[in-house]
Every structure is written in structure tokens, then in C-alpha cells.
Amino acid sequence: MDESGDSGRPQPGAGGGDPGTGPDKGRPRRPEDPGGGLLMGRPFGVPVYVAPSWFVVAALITWVFGGQLDRVLPELGAARYLVALFFAIAFYASVLVHELAHTVAALRYKLPVRRIQLQFFGGVSEIEKESETPGREFVLAFVGPLLSLVLGGLFYIPLQFVEAGTVPGVLLAGLMVSNLIVAAFNLLPGLPLDGGRMLRAVVWKITGKPMSGTVAAAWVGRGLAVTVLVGLPLLTHTGALGSATSDIGGVETVTDALLAAILAAIIWTGAGNSLRMARLREHLPDLRARTLTRRAVPVESATPLSEALRRANEAGARALVVVDGQGQAKGVVREAAIAGVPEHRRPWVAVSGLAQDITEGMRVPAELAGEALLDRLKATPATEYLVVEETGEIYGVLSTTDVERAFVAAMARPAA
DSSP states (O other): OBOOEETTSOBOOOBOOOOOOSTTTTSOOOOOOGGGOEEEEOGGGOOEEEOHHHHHHHHHHHHHHHHHHHHHOGGGGGGHHHHHHHHHHHHHHHHHHHHHHHHHHHHHTTOOEEEEEEETTEEEEEESSOOSSHHHHHHHHHHHHHHHHHHHHHHHHHHTTSOTTSHHHHHHHHHHHHHHHHHHHHTSSSTTSHHHHHHHHHHHHHHSOHHHHHHHHHHHHHHHHHHHHHHHHHHHHHTTTHHHHTTTOOOOHHHHHHHHHHHHHHHHHHHHHHHHHHHHHHTGGGOBHHHHOBOEEEEETTOBHHHHHHHHHHHTOOEEEEEOTTOOEEEEEOHHHHHTSOGGGGGGOBGGGGEEEOOGGGEEETTOBHHHHHHHHHHSOOSEEEEEOTTSOEEEEEEHHHHHHHHHHHHHSOOO
16 A cells, blocks of 8 residues: 655654745755654665565564465465565565655655655655655655556566466566556545545546545545445455455455455545645744743752642642753643542652653754744654753643644634
């Protein structure tokens, strides 16, 4: 499954962030994401990662495909799993070609690509900026499925010259069908799939409003999620997909239901994330770190929670920052952790046990606003952030809860 394009997906993801450019030139660049997985190379200067989840799926494909090979080519014995592993690797190489098509198109339009990641059920091209026109959006989305269709055709040609029921024949048939399935699946007109981005581009062109396109494609995507959840097990149970998968391996009924549930969850989450990110962008001017920051009081790590809360109440503050002997911030006391401590135990609990260590990404300049601020929060997910002045002085604590509330309030206002 491919979720290429603007990394506001989720990738979920999906999901997936899509940090902006320009407005935050003064802030430090985020280092290479250590959570991206195993770095495989940098085609066109874009890092390609294999996520840990890929190895789980590769093992599953090897097991399922190997079991089917035992029925078609029983003479292979245990070697069938080596053939199945080769198929899994070749299939994901095809997915990489699909993603590279998106990447090349994005670079052609001068849209920076953070990385390509091969992961559970496919890959994602994390493009850091939205297309400027619906036409470019359409092309950027369409090139991925187009390359998958081309690959399916390329595997079909040699298939005509090999004997059916042989290892080359089964592999070529499997790769041909799998690429055609990837193309067809991604052309479905719902976010976060490529077809959803194409639908978004069409509605954007007709209405002149990118948000209208996103809303339409996101809701179609949610409808697709429900259809996949219900329809995929029915299709495999009735044998409607049997002929298409007999040579490359099918799955049992329970596995089909699990696969359908996972796919549906990915699509539903990705559609929701796309819709949410589009709405956030509409109201980015309302997002300012300085105005959303809670006033905080500094406390040393050994300070009892009850005493720290007393100081905060006296100062009219709503957050606690743990500092060392020199007054340097070391951690932010999590609001959820405070709520989890019963009042009668608060005199005996030190704030250090409730604090989250501050990483560089959790230090947010007070002047950040709009997309630059959103980029920073997405780059380092956390519940609270330390907001600092240009001098390094502590300004306060920014809670993601407050950011979400600000957007809810902004989105509740009528559109301009």
C-alpha cells in the first residue's frame, strides 16, 4: 500500500509530518530521523529507509507465499522459502520504484522530499511542501500508480516466454499481479491513497479551494475504509479473488479478516489525518507559541509535588519546569503525570519522577508561529514543550492540548 505525497498523512500516516520551509530558517535543522529505520541509500539525494515493520511483513509474505509454492512446486522443499523471500524483496523493490516516481515528480516541481520509507503495507514519500496547483497535485499523485502499471506490463512480457508452473513463471506472475494490485488499489479515489489525491486535485480545480478537495477525498477515503473492512473478506471467502491469487498465494479466512481490518484502519486514519492537517493549515496564522504558552515556575528536581504546585498557584502559573542548580531547564513536568498522583501522596513525590527530559526538539522559540511552529511540534512529538526566548530564558510551557483547543476554536469560526 502506498501513501505517497504530502506527509501530512499519516502514514498515520499512513500516516506521516510535512515541515515547511522558509519561515523558520533561523531554527536548527532537524537531524536525520533515527526512527526512520535502516538506511538503504540516497537515490536522487533522498534517503531511503526500511522501517522495522517491513521485516514483519516480509516474513509474513515469505511464509504465506512459501506455503503456496509448496502446492504448486512441491519439489522445491524447504528452498521454497528462499524463493518466497526473493519475491518479498522484489515486490518491495517495485514499491520503491513506485515511490521514486513520486519523488522524481516532486523534485521536478521543486518540492523537497524528506525521505522515502518502506514500511508496513507499502511505502511513503514524505514530501515537505504542498503542490501549488491542482494540476501538479494530480500529476504528482498519478505517476506512482502509472509506474506500477508499467512494472506490471514489464513482468508480463517475459512471462510469455517461460513455462507455467516453474519458479520463474510463478515469480513473474506474482510480481505482475502484485504490481497491478498496487496500481489499482492506489487509484481508489480516497485519501490517503494516490487516487484520493487525484480526486482532491479535481475538486480543487473545479471549486478553486484545496480544502474542498481535501474534505471530499477524505470522506471518500473513510467510505473506502468501511468497504475494505466488509468487502475484502467477502471477496476472498466467495472466491472472487481466487483466480487472481492462486499462483501467488492466498490467505485463510481469519488472515483475510485481519488484513482487511488493518488496511481499513490505515485508510481511515490516513483520511482523518489528511482532513485534520488541511484544517490546521487553514488556521495556521492563528497558531502562535507566545500566545498559547502557559506560564511556568522553575523547581529543582527534589522539590515535592505539593510544594511545587503551591508555588505555581501563588505565581498564577499552570506549568512546572525542572531546573538544575544553575537554573538550566532539564525537564517539563507532565500534566497527565500530576493528575495521576493522589493529593495525599503529593508531599512525598518529587517532581523529577513526573518530568519528561527536554530534548533539543522540545525547545520551542517563543516567536515561532504558523507552519514553522507546527513543523517543530510534528518533528518531535511530545505532550509538553519548553518555550524559550532568543536569549535562552524560559518563557513557559506549551501543551499540545492547548494547541488542539486553539485549532478547535479556530475551525469553529466561519470560513472567510
